[in-house]
Structures are given as C-alpha cells and as structure tokens.
Amino acid sequence: MSKGTVLVVTPVPKDLRDALAADWELRDHRRADDGGWPPVPGIRVALTTSMAGADAALMDALPDLKLIACQGAGLDRIDLAAAAARGIAVANTPDVVTEDTADFGIALIYATARNVVRADRFVRDGRWASERMVLSHRVAGKTVGIVGLGQIGSRLARKATGLEMTVLYTGPRAKPDAPYEYVAEIAELAARVDFLVMTCPGGPATEKLVDARVLAALGPTGILINIARGSVVDEPALIAALGNGTIAGAGLDVFASEPAFDPAFLTFDNVVLQPHYATLTVETRRAIIGLLRDAIAGVPGG
Template identity: 50%
Template sequence: MHTDDNTQGIRIAVTTAMRGLSAQDLETFPEVSLVLSQGVGLEKLDLVAATAHGVVVSVTPNILTEDVADFAIGLTYAITRRIAEADRFVRAGRWGGERIRPSTSVHKKRMGVVGMGRIGQAIARRAAGLGMEVCYFSRIRNTALPYDYAASPQDLAKVSDVLVLACPGGPATENLCDRSVLDALGPQGFLINIARGSVVDEVALLAALEGDEIAGAGLDVFATEPALNARFIALDNVVLTPHSASVTQEVRAELICNMLSEAHNFIAGRPLKNVANPAD
C-alpha cells in the first residue's frame, strides 16, 4: 500500500501479497473499507486487524495457478537438464573447446510436492504428464488424489528425485525445508521453490549446494528478496529467478480485471467474490 499524508476520502486501497497489510496501514488509512490484494498469499495480510477495523480484504485466487505450475516445471528442466548452465556455456565461447557436463533425465523420475493446494495439484498433473511418478506431503491428506502420500517432508524428500515446495508461507511452514530435509533429498536430488523464501532454511541450503550435498536447486523466492544472499550468485548448481513465476502478460491482465471487478462490486453494493478471512 502506498502511503500519503492526505488520506481523507480514500475508501479503497491496493496492495500485493508480498507487500501485505498491517494494522499500522489501517491506522494510516482510517476511511478505507476495502483492500484489494494482488496475489494469493495471506501470510502478510493482517486479516484479524482488518476485521477489527471493519475492512474487507479481497484477494485474487485461481488466477496464478497454471502459470506458477508451468514455471515450477520450467525450473525443473532448467536445473536438471542444465539449460540455464548450457546457455552460459555457449555465451562464454566454451562450446567446441570443451564439453558441457551431462545433465539428468526428468522422465521416469519421482517428483515430491510439498503442499497439495491448487498450485501443488497443477504441478503434480504436469509432472505425471511428463512421465514422472508423483508423491506428496500436505498438512491434510487428500484421499481423492491418485498420488502416494508421505508422512513428513523428510519422508517425502527421501523418496524424491525432485522436491518441489508449493506450500503457503507463514509461521507454520517457516524453515520447513531444513537440514534434515536436504540430507534426506541427498546428492542426487534437486530442490525447486516456488512457494516462499521463508519455507527454506537458506543457511542449510547454501551449505548443501556449496558442498554438493544436493544436486542443485531452482529458486524463484528467497528469504531476503530482492537482496538475496550473494553466495547464491557464485554457484553453478542453482538457477535463480526474481520471484517471477506468476509474471506473465496474461496473469497481469486478469489480476487487474479481477481487482477492478471487485472494486466495482464494492462501490455498487454488490457481494464480493474473493473475500479473505482470518480462518483461511
């Protein structure tokens, strides 16, 4: 949310899932009745404070799902098949004078997905379509899904060739991917994170990458983004992207249309479609 000295008459405010909404924001904009949040994450939205102030918070679910799932598969190929590394190899003029290291096949491998919400399920469908076996860990087991369930992140990592983090951020998942999970993933395993940087213990991850204790990682999110730890930059066994899994022209356009529609509904006194509440 953008703050300004002149807040009188402002009834609708816009934020993002990464910027969030705090109790202080609500004090700064006392006349705001509707907050439109671009994104699906709730961990930085103080919904309890919003409710106490009589403020409705609308989010943008379902819009990002397919593009983020595409991106998770893209990161999987980028790191396992060394696509990003191969691009650097060619641009550096190394082709001809030497041969690039062999990459790792994706088909017939096992993908473990942490978090089986909308995005996790979309990733799983794609992985299965690529000929991968899929297993998952989630707080609640979904018996309707055709995938094997692991009892813990460690158990899932132990049986995964590629471990994808697709769970929500927040205190409940902070450092969920810790040293024990990385040890279970092992030197042949790859980590993909399109969730939140807080889900990974970055100190443990950097040590694992630098020591070749896991095969590699594809990371779209970081603990201190955009000021990520400089140690990542020096590593060839990691693909780094700037929290851009959902940044497509199509998603941006739909997000804007969704927020405008919710604003029009609010002004006209019609029910809102995507209200977040503290129980979510």
C-alpha cells in the same frame, strides 16, 4: 464527477498502475521515518501486494478503509484477523496464477535437471569448441515430491504425471481424493524423491520448513524447487547444502529477501535463479488487473 482514490501502499507494476489510473486517482502512501503509518481519513481502498501485505497499524491509520486490494495469491502478510475485526474486505488474485505457477515449477525442473541455463552460459562463454558440458539428467521416470497439494500443487502434479513422473506429496493432512501417495513427514518425502517442489503457503506454520535435515534427506542427487515463498526455506542451510554437495542443485523463483537476495547464490553453477517470475505472463497479468479493477469498482465511493 471526480475520481475515487486508491491508496497505493507499496510499489506496484506499471501495467497495474496505468490500468487503475484510468478510473481512479492513485495516491502513494509510505511508512513514516519512525515506521508508523501516517493517518489518512476518507480512504476506502488500499492497494498492496502479497509480498508487502498490510498490517493492523496500516488499517488503524485508514479509519474509513473498506477494501484491501492485493496483487498476488498469498495472504500471509495481511493481518486477516485485524481486517475482519474492522469489517475490511480483502481481495487477492489466487486462482489466476495457478496455471502459470505450475508451469514454471515444471520449467525449473527441466532447467535444473537438464542444465538448460548452465548450457546456455557454456555456449555464450565460447567454451563449446574446447570443452565438454557436464552430463544432465533425464526427467521422465523420476519422482517429484510436492509440498502443499493445493491448487498450484495439484496442477503441477497433473503436469508431472503427464511427463511420466511419479508424484508423492505432503501437507498438513492427506487428501482422500488425491490420486498420489501421501507422505506425512517432509524429510521422509525428501528422501524418496528426485525433486522436492515447494508449493505451500508462507507464514509461521511453514517458516524454514526446508532445513538442513530435509536437505540432507534430499541428498546428493536431489534438487530443490521453490515456487512458494522464500520463507519456507532456511536459506543459510540451503547455501551450505549447495556448497558442500549435500544436494545436486536448486531452482529458485523466490527468496527470503527480494530483490536483495543473498549474493552467495550467484556463486553456484547448479542453481537456476529467477526474479519471482512465475506469474509474469501476458495472460496472467491481464487476469490479475481485471480482478482488481472489478474488486475496487465494487466499493461504493471508492
């Protein structure tokens, strides 16, 4: 019996390709030179990522599509209304990334406050024998402000509490069951915390949520941590704030453009830069691949 076909509409990691290729024929498909999607009848499953998404034009080009399998938690770049109108199911991998993304937020708090990366470069550059490292800051006893108390934000909050940090949060509305103080306005939250951690969804509602006003409120001892989406931060405003000392530093795992991020970030010693790395653990990759395999296997004739 011939294998079913999965249309791969964006580059995906090799481990995922290899796992799916054992049971399905993978066929790469890209936009035409004019930006449109060439039509492909007969395809029932398309594979994408949260960063690439899937627009209505792609769905129009795949008239027999039954499932969009998305590696990643975010759905803001998938036209969910168009998918629903066409009866196309969307499978993503949200829950499996919660633990590792929250872990990584804590890791960036330590990396920025305790100068972990900066100190590593200090040693490697041979400066230890003749210079003194700048002082770092203690994490215990500090206050963290979480923007978006969803699954990842809630998990990060519990971890931060275990590290003897005070937790405040903001979001569209207060959560009655949350054991943390709710602050309705993000600039007010920024003014009250040592670390402002972004764990909110991407999309139009949160685009450039962290702007010059919020960064000014965070202040010269505050640190921004972004493990959400690059779109939630006004990057030119952040670069200006880092350059003029408006904030103390930043830990960034996501950028407005990836992997071709703004090279201005490379000029700052007070920024920890990561390659969208929060969920790249053996455990999470295994779980993501398993979920996508199960979702694709559930499509008749896929």
